[in-house]
Amino acid sequence: MAFYVVQFLTGLASAASLFLVASGLSIIFGVTRIVNFAHGAFYMLGAYVAFTLTERFSGAIGFWGGVVAAALIVAALGVLVEMVLLRRIYHAPELFQLLATFGLTLMVEDLVVLIWGPSDLLGRRAPGFKGAVDFFGQNVPSYDLFLIGLGPVVLGALWLIFQRTRWGVLVRAATQDRDMVAALGVNQKWLFTSVFALGVFLAAVGGALQIPRDAVHHAMDLRIIVDVFVVVVIGGLGSIIGAFVAAVLVSELNAFGILIFPKISIILLFLVMAAVLIVRPWGLFGKPEVTARRTPGLTVNPWRPLSSKGRLAAVTALLLAATLPLFAGNYALTVGSEIAIFVIFAASLHFMMSVGGLASFGHAAYFGLGAYGVAFLAKMAGLPMITCLLLGPALALAGAALFGFFAVQLSGVYFAMLTLAFAQIVWSIAFQWVEVTGGDNGILGVWPEKWAASPSHFYWLAIGVAALAVAVLRNIVFSPFGYALRATRDSPRRSDAIGIDGKLIQWTAFVIAGTFAGIAGALFAYLKGSVFPDSLGISLSVDALVMVLLGGVETVSGAVVGAIVYKALSIFLVSQTDLSKLILGGVIVLVVIALPKGIVGVLETIRQRRRPRPEPPLLASRIGTAE
Amino acid sequence: MRRNGHFLGAALAVMLFGMAQPAMAQSEIKIGEINSYSLLPAFTEPYRKGWQLAVDEVNAAGGIDGKKLVVVSKDDGGKPADALTAANELVSSEKVAMLTGTFLSNIGLAVSDFAKQNKVFFLAAEPLTDAVTWAKGNRYTFRLRPSNYMQAAMLVEEAVKLPAKRWATIAPNYEYGQSAVAVFKKLMSEKRPDIQWVDEQWPPQGKIDAGPVVQAVAAANPEAILNVTFGADLVKLVREGNTRGLFKDRAVVSFLTGEPEYLDPLKDETPAGWIVTGYPWYDVKMPEHAAFLKAYQAKYNDYPRLGSIVGYQTIKAAAAILAKAKSEDPEKLIAAAEGLSVPSPFGEITFRKIDHQSTLGAFVGKTALKDGKGVMVDSVYRKGADYLPSDAEVAKLRPAE
Known part of the structure; x- marks a missing residue:
């Protein structure tokens, strides 16, 4: 019995650590609607700065003072980031801020190694909480008890701030309806900055207390960031109590789950999230998202099919690209093939994101399923390459049909997180089912047949399929189905009223996008000759998001350019420098500041401005503030 | 806007092509090297220093047949797909004579499969999985470090002497942890049928929730524990275990923990008396090692980690293979490497003809706390050759050519 009590307490201590970080993320998202990917980076910085301070100043005052000082320093850094970077892009398309915070995260990862060195660092134990307390023969670390106490204290303090102070009232109001708060004359800039500072402070305290x-x-950052997102979503976005309950729930399920299934930790979080979201689409304590007061259509340059001049340019570009094998070496051709494959992958996500309005955080699942589909067919059934390429994506199609059905019942960030949960579930199956998938050692020896084996042939195959895929996706955009999909995106109610079955349309779009991602994955398997679980992983999903955002989400085919630029740049940097993450992150941040609509988005705006226009400027005044 | 991108792509490709141009000068021999520099700097930074020292030494001694040795190094970021891109660049653009390096098992396997497909010589430095030389072995791939099996066999030799009958295991939930536990269990149970395996914990690699894991193991009340976690996971496990008294009066056998990369971060929390494999650089008596240590400390003003040895010996071995083959033809390199004996800081090692595994060994000893730092004591060097199965068994494990 004593054991179960102690195991429960241990779970609570884990929950408290998780809650500190998650609460900050929840507050930031609730008010600013920023998906703050850099939250983990601030957590890590908190730990590093606190490490330095607590090593320098010993004793109880040195330690606890160091923890608080570290959190304050990192919070100040957060303020700087918010004012210099994020403030410029609140008006950018949805999720664009994700790109900025992703760039920051990349930079911080390289910076901490530069500043603090490559070795793992062991910080001090907390003065006064070094030992353990005996509980009927079981040892409970006193630091765990401290954390267990701290969790509710922070929860209570946040509750008081939000309920009892004017600032808290404003924050709650902004969480509910930012436009109305702005209309009432509240200075949003400082409200956002202070909220961001508080969130970052909590993340840094969370990190510092891990020492x-x-x-x-x-x-450390990547280890925590996904977990806290999941906790925030399970609890319901913007709900602090929800985050607390969710942290306790997942920590306790893990603490007791491993007694029965020792391998459960790897997937538990995502299973819980999927289950919660299917039953409660807005998390445990979340409320349905108030439909944002935006008038889409006005925010986007109207899309048109390519003019004949545009078509000519596109075909010329394709023909030019096809001449690459005449003068480039094998390496350039292989890189070219890889880029072409990522063009398909990014275009498929772009189709879902910008045409369907459905941003997926787990699009790699379908890329990876396509790759595994090919690997199974080629290695187990021994089918020829053409058959494998045609049938392999069917696995992605099946996966997209299954998961898409559940996912399209949700919207916004909840939709994104459910797709992430599904992707992680698929990943963990590939990772754990060693007999079939080879586990993390993957499936080897999936090489192309002779006719496609030479780099130039494979390159032509890849750009051919990529051109075809992009053309087909574009045609779908301008087909009646595409119009119905856009109608559902822009105005669910009106489209419903004219008889469009929104969920069915979105589900179909999900399946189309998943299948195209599967085609990319199938080619990728042959390009690399092997398939590993990381082709289903989170970092690939994030890469795809970054490509789409970089290209411009409000464009028809921006992802094509985004994929080419991002992939070529990252391959080039990884090959040529040891600080590829720092430079890539820096470039992304610069792009975010200079081109807040993505590369293609900005190019199109410029072109639009130059063109003599019969109508008044569409973008003269944006409605809303931080849409 | 549709395909303007391709034009951009072509332009970028031309740029890439241009970057990779410097044609190989006749007076150089290039070795391609790939490792997870950005993902695992704690291991790969000392590793890089090790191979840079080896390059200096080889060139100071006149290079290879009068040609200067050049190592072209690439980062794989911990991703097999990126490692293959790098391998491709090294082989196609840099025209390297052979590939070396890799840390993670799945990357080692991916590059070894690439080597087989493209008929390139590959000397795997670090990946531990037995599959590299056995189940998925191929004639183009050789490996330097003692495999999972060998390290398990070394630990089992000590572990069977323990009186403990009730054992629990803690291992990261991926191939390395799974196969380490499987081999250890198999070898132990063969020699000690009386052993019971009372609990197993499989925390995700890099994400251990140490409190509940320690508590769960303690609840099973084992007499001895096998640990396979390393890095930050090990730190968390040790801290929780110390606080909760998990290691008190229990024997612990632990993979890799004696390596400075993993032992040094434990500082004054190092638990005493664990039976570990590792590298006590302060306590190695071999004369070859003394020379290596002197050169390393003179160049870097830092002490070597195990990664330094691996990096150093990888390039030393590669240079020896190239010197013996007197050619860059992969077939000749294979012929030269099979059965080749080369000196190493741990004494002479041989690349076995039968499975291309080197006989580099490891130190087995016990952890202890000295001046607030973790050290390995009572350590003995175990030669790799003594911990491999019989040739008949190996022949069965390796696919036929």
């Missing part, structure tokens, strides 16, 4: 339990190292 006595953890090692400080450069991968």
